[in-house]
Structures are given as C-alpha cells and as structure tokens.
Amino acid sequence: MDDPRGRELAHHRAAGRRPAQRHRHLLFRSDARLRRRLHDPGHVAIAVGRLPGSRLRRPKAQLSWDGTWPIAAGQSLELEWNALRPDNHTLTSAALFCARNESDDGGTNFGTPGWDGGSCDTSSGYAAYNYADAAIFDIQATGTQLFTGIDNAVSVNLSFAFPFFGTTTTQI
Amino acid sequence: MTSDGFVTVTPASYASSNTQLPSTSLPASAGVLAPFWDQIFYSATGGVVKWEERTVGGQKVAFFD
Numbered sequence: 581m582d583d584p585r586g587r588e589l590a591h592h593r594a595a596g597r598r599p600a601q602r603h604r605h606l607l608f609r610s611d612a613r614l615r616r617r618l619h620d621p622g623h624v625a626i627a628v629g630r631l632p633g634s635r636l637r638r639p640k641a642q643l644s645w646d647g648t649w650p651i652a653a654g655q656s657l658e659l660e661w662n663a664l665r666p667d668n669h670t671l672t673s674a675a676l677f678c679a680r681n682e683s684d685d686g687g688t689n690f691g692t693p694g695w696d697g698g699s700c701d702t703s704s705g706y707a708a709y710n711y712a713d714a715a716i717f718d719i720q721a722t723g724t725q726l727f728t729g730i731d732n733a734v735s736v737n738l739s740f741a742f743p744f745f746g747t748t749t750t751q752i
Numbered sequence: 753m754t755s756d757g758f759v760t761v762t763p764a765s766y767a768s769s770n771t772q773l774p775s776t777s778l779p780a781s782a783g784v785l786a787p788f789w790d791q792i793f794y795s796a797t798g799g800v801v802k803w804e805e806r807t808v809g810g811q812k813v814a815f816f817d
Contacts, residue, residue: 723802
C-alpha cells in the first residue's frame with residue numbers, strides 16, 4: 581500500500597532533517613492554552629486551522645466568548661457573515677450570533693441552519709475569502725455548467741473512483 | 753449534485769428547502785454530503801455552478817464552483 585507520509589518521513593530521516601510538522605486542516609479547541617493565546621478571559625474559544633496549501637502556521641481564524649453569553653440548550657449559533665474574517669476575534673457580545681433553533685415551517689422559516697427570520701443580516705448570503713497564501717482554483721471560465729435553474733439535480737461522472745459513505749463510486 | 757448544496761450517490765434524492773437533517777426527503781440512509789445546504793439561486797447574468805476535473809499534485813481533483 582502506498583504511504584506518502586511514510587515516504588516523506590523516511591526521506592527527511594535519510595537527509596538528517598526533522599520532518600515538517602503536519603497541520604490539521606480544521607482545528608477546534610476549547611482549552612486554557614488557546615484562551616491564553618487569545619489573551620481573552622472567555623470560557624470557550626474556537627480556532628479554525630490553516631487551509632490545505634497554506635504556509636501559515638497559525639490558525640486562519642479564531643474567536644472566543646465568555647459565559648455571559650446566553651446559549652440555550654439545543655440551540656445552534658451562526659456567526660453573522662460580516663464577522664467572518666481570517667483574523668483573530670475577541671467578540672464582546674453575542675450580538676453577532678444568530679440563534680438557529682427553528683424548524684422548517686414551509687413558509688418563511690427554512691429551519692436550522694437556514695434563515696429563521698431572526699435579526700441577523702442574511703441578505704448577503706454566504707461569504708468567501710480568497711486567502712492570499714492558499715491555492716485557489718477558479719474554474720468559472722473553463723468549467724462545465726451544472727444547473728440551469730433552481731432545484732436542479734444532475735449526475736456527474738468522474739474519471740476516478742472515490743469512497744463515499746461505505747461504497748465506492750464514480751458518479752455523484 | 754443538486755442546486756440545493758448537497759451531493760449524494762443515491763439517485764433522485766432531492767429536496768427543495770433546507771429543512772433540518774435528516775428529513776423525510778433526505779434520510780440519513782441516502783448518504784448525503786451537504787456543505788452548502790441552501791437553495792443556490794441560478795442567474796442567467798450572475799454566477800452559475802460549474803464543475804471541472806484537474807490534476808493537482810499528481811492527483812485528480814473534481815472542483816465544484
């Protein structure tokens with residue numbers, strides 16, 4: 581079985597070098613060490629690790645909050661789109677979080693995690709940031725269009741097989 | 753691939769609104785991966801969803817944009 585990581589480690593050992601530390605793509609932490617690093621007295625902190633291909637060793641984004649923020653049991657919180665930045669955040673209130681705990685009613689409420697008619701500004705939808713140090717592949721000029729309207733479903737045939745939920749497929 | 757932000761290998765699996773998951777129309781057994789669980793609007797003058805295969809780092813990668 582091919583083992584790229586094993587070959588990489590062996591290569592570094594043969595060259596007398598210390599192997600480079602692998603970083604997880606996503607890192608979620610809630611511990612004192614991260615809170616100290618954030619210089620924040622908050623009770624909980626979340627950090628999102630670097631993207632694949634990134635040269636940065638620090639998390640892409642991290643934020644923390646303290647116990648004064650009300651988070652009801654069974655409630656999920658969504659950070660408002662304009663607070664999504666690749667920087668450190670020490671938020672001072674829960675105002676930027678929107679409660680997402682409603683079910684789809686077939687009308688105005690589309691349920692968690694969709695818009696629940698709350699106070700958050702959802703008019704701008706999803707936001708994405710092109711990190712300068714991460715590889716971005718823009719296929720808009722060369723790709724094949726998938727949908728011609730809303731509520732479309734199409735099958736895509738891939739030239740390779742991949743595992744997906746316990747099976748192997750070449751089509752999604 | 754669906755314009756509601758999910759992929760599945762189960763034919764004809766489909767939902768028109770991003771209700772809570774799993775749901776009647778999208779049960780857990782359907783094998784759903786929903787990173788953009790929302791209705792993605794199509795616009796003749798704006799952005800459209802495209803896909804393309806490329807070879808990156810010696811590996812084939814399917815991009816969906």
